[in-house]
Structures are given as structure tokens and as C-alpha cells.
Amino acid sequence: MVAEILTGTFTVKSGHAQMLKGGVIMDVVTPEQARIAQEAGAVAVMALERVPADIRADGGVARMSDPSMIAEIIDSVSIPVMAKCRIGHFVEAQILEAMGVDYVDESEVLTPADEMHHVWKHDFTVPFVCGCRDLGEALRRISEGAAMIRTKGEAGTGDVVEAVRHMRAVQDAIRKLRTMPDDELVVEARDLRVSLDLLQQTREEGRLPVVNFAAGGVATPADAALMMQLGADGVFVGSGIFKSGDPASRGHAIVQAVTHYNDPHILADVSRDLGEPMVGRSVRELTESELLATRSI
Amino acid sequence: MLRSIGADATEVRLPDHLDGLDGLIIPGGESTTLSRLMSLYRLREPVADMAASGKAVWGTCAGMIMLAAEITEEDPVPLAVMDVGVQRNAFGRQVDSFEQDLTIKGLGPDLYHAIFIRAPVILRVGKEVDVLSALPDGRPVAVQQKNLLATAFHPELTADARMHRYFVAMAGGPPYDENAPPIEAPRVRGRMAQES
Numbered sequence: 308m309v310a311e312i313l314t315g316t317f318t319v320k321s322g323h324a325q326m327l328k329g330g331v332i333m334d335v336v337t338p339e340q341a342r343i344a345q346e347a348g349a350v351a352v353m354a355l356e357r358v359p360a361d362i363r364a365d366g367g368v369a370r371m372s373d374p375s376m377i378a379e380i381i382d383s384v385s386i387p388v389m390a391k392c393r394i395g396h397f398v399e400a401q402i403l404e405a406m407g408v409d410y411v412d413e414s415e416v417l418t419p420a421d422e423m424h425h426v427w428k429h430d431f432t433v434p435f436v437c438g439c440r441d442l443g444e445a446l447r448r449i450s451e452g453a454a455m456i457r458t459k460g461e462a463g464t465g466d467v468v469e470a471v472r473h474m475r476a477v478q479d480a481i482r483k484l485r486t487m488p489d490d491e492l493v494v495e496a497r498d499l500r501v502s503l504d505l506l507q508q509t510r511e512e513g514r515l516p517v518v519n520f521a522a523g524g525v526a527t528p529a530d531a532a533l534m535m536q537l538g539a540d541g542v543f544v545g546s547g548i549f550k551s552g553d554p555a556s557r558g559h560a561i562v563q564a565v566t567h568y569n570d571p572h573i574l575a576d577v578s579r580d581l582g583e584p585m586v587g588r589s590v591r592e593l594t595e596s597e598l599l600a601t602r603s604i
Numbered sequence: 605m606l607r608s609i610g611a612d613a614t615e616v617r618l619p620d621h622l623d624g625l626d627g628l629i630i631p632g633g634e635s636t637t638l639s640r641l642m643s644l645y646r647l648r649e650p651v652a653d654m655a656a657s658g659k660a661v662w663g664t665c666a667g668m669i670m671l672a673a674e675i676t677e678e679d680p681v682p683l684a685v686m687d688v689g690v691q692r693n694a695f696g697r698q699v700d701s702f703e704q705d706l707t708i709k710g711l712g713p714d715l716y717h718a719i720f721i722r723a724p725v726i727l728r729v730g731k732e733v734d735v736l737s738a739l740p741d742g743r744p745v746a747v748q749q750k751n752l753l754a755t756a757f758h759p760e761l762t763a764d765a766r767m768h769r770y771f772v773a774m775a776g777g778p779p780y781d782e783n784a785p786p787i788e789a790p791r792v793r794g795r796m797a798q799e800s
Binding site for chain 2: 433
């Protein structure tokens, strides 16, 4: 008797994210950067044509990257490779899955393809990570099939303020949930626009039902450790590494900061002599139309 | 999981965290990352010493890669404490990750639901190594060499505590009872309402 082999189950998809916990996922635009990221200790890389800071600077429509560029990055490293599709663009997601990408990020950093609907992620074998700004958004993405969540922050700014706001919003909502009487849960589910089942599960577990990374504005080892102490399971660093003066050292330092996020002596040590951080833009200086986090919620 | 079956558990990030432990689990994750951080924080030698001293050490997935004598790639460099040869990402990319029921020697008659994620596989086993479980094609995925245990799959992602109880027994805990019913530990994270 040959036992049944199951692929693409939610267990396998969300289990992969469990293996990334405590790690750093770095945005890379070339195979060379991917190798530097792997060498620095990244647990995965996000392959894309332009980092968010450049997408911001260039303007225009941002789409899925050229498959040949993603394929080159896949061939250049042994760690998992993620890639972004536009929100709601299920065909870009199908293409990424066909290419053997390990994780698809349905990302607000790209220009949304659908302002009403996200990709129905249960139909895919490849797992998805999605952004959120609060608990309702996180649970809506999970009910659509996201196997991993990241708080959105504000990508390409180097300003951690939104990442902090979103992580605190998620954690505060879960803390509130834990002490909420049963009869108020139904109203909470309605207010958050999520299923009662998923809300009850979140309350039981005292955390999101899937791994939750921080993203959007992390630029220094201290930023990364801050997000970990606020309850992140790991950290995405987009423009923060390869827009800085010394990407290899900074990447390596951020990896160590995420591992030893509770040890200020190690944090002090790894924060030394990293060269110039990315220049960054304060989120307060952005106009409404420049904000990425408010897209398709 | 360990706490739910009565063992004390603590996280190891630095060499002095190993003091006083009866056993060590090197978990799943990215083996390149694990290997680099173990080198940087000088964990390689103390962990290899712990394995050589006869204390129980268990590697799952990336942890198994770290215990191996040799792997098919140059990077990462394993600890070489267990006489097995291992291939990383032996089944392909994430879309090829899978779940399968296995018979595992020593755990009792019930099948064990194993979760393989970008999993490695064992290509060569030394004379001292006991194969506890293999895939239908014969490739070993769970092995034991005296005080050392290695699994290509992730017992930490399932609710079945038998593999953990087996390891706690190796580390000097209560003996493993093959006839005891499988204890369902509180479910670990990763489940969701929609899943059957």
C-alpha cells in the first residue's frame, strides 16, 4: 500500500512560513544581491525589478517582475525565493507559481489590479503572504487563503513609524479579543468583517493563526529588533539593505539583530560601523496618493 | 509541544544557554542561516561536543542537515556528528512540499503523519545508523545513531507528540511506551477554519 501524498495543503503552506520564523527576508533585484543576502544569513529573498524606494521615485504602474529576472535569482541561491504579484492579479500569481517561486507576495507595493477583490489563494499550491494594517485586514487575507501575514508599514520610506503602528494595531486587537466576553465576539466579527470561526480561533491561540512578519520601513538593526519586541515573528527588509552604503554588513547586522532581539549588548555591537543607512522619507511628508498601505484593504 | 508532555524547554541562542541541558533539538529553518549564526556565535564546537558526550541531540529538516557527516553541496558546512550523507531540497521547491503517513520504527503501530517542507533526504547511512523510517521508494527520512536522532520532516508542525516523547525518553525522560495511545498535544499553530 502506498500512502497518499498531499501537496499544497494549508499545513504545508503555512508550515513553510513557520520555518522562516525568527528570520529576515530581503528584497533583491539581481542574482548578485541575492547571493549577498544569502551570505548575510537571509532566510529567503524577495525577487523584484525595483525596490519599493525606486518604485516610489519612478512613479507609473508597478507590475510583476520579468520572469527571466526572477528565474536568474532562483538559480543563484539555495534559500527560498519569493516574488510579488499585484493585488487581485491572479494570472500574475499563476505565472509565478508555474515558475516555481516558493512564496507569492500579493503586494500593495505594486499597483493594484483589482480594488475590490484579492486573489482567492486557496486555489493555489504555492503559498501566499499578504500585507495588513490591523487584525481585520489580516484575518480577511487569511480567510482568502494567505498562509503568512506581514504588517504593511509604509514600504520604501525607511521610516518605521507605520510598521510600528500596524504591528501594535494587530497585537492590541488580539489582546482585546482575549478578554472579550463571548456575546461581544459576534459584533466584533461583524465590525472587523471577518468570520466568527476565525476570530474564535485567533482568540483561543492568542495570536494570528499564521506567522506574522513586520515590513515597510525597517532600515536598521534597532528597527528590526523593535519590531520583534513588538511581537513580529520575523522581518522583511525591502529598500533598507540595498539602498544603504554597505548592504553586506547591514544585512548581516539585521539578521543578528532579529536573532538576538532581546539582547541590547549584542544589538549595540551589531549596530556599529554600518555606514550610511538608506536616506529615507518621513511618512508625514508623503501625500495621500503616495501612501501604499491604504491600497485594497 | 515539549512542555505539554512534561519536559522543560528553553531556547538556545548562545553557547552558555546549553549549560545544564539533557538534550538539544536543532529545529527546522534555513540551514544556510542556521549554519552562519552557529559559526558566528560559536555554537558549533559546544553542540558537537554535546553530541559526542552522549547527550541526546535531534535535528529536524535543517537540523538534520547540520548533524550530517556530509551533504551534496559545499554550503552550508555541517557539524559532521552523525554518519549519514544528506541532500538538501531533495524534493524540489515549495510547491513540491508534501504530507504523507509513515510507519516509524519504535513509535508503535499507528501511522505517523509527516510534513515535509523543502525537505532534505538521506542518501547514505553508516553502519551504526538505524533507519527508523523510509519513504515508499526506500529513501530514509528518520534515522537514529545511539544518542542522535534525525528526521527530514517536521514533528513540530503536527499535533502527534510521539516523536517528541521518543526523544524525551532518549534524553533521560520517562521510557517511551509503544503501546500507549498517541497523545494529542494542544494543536500547534498553522491550522485554520477552512481546512478539512
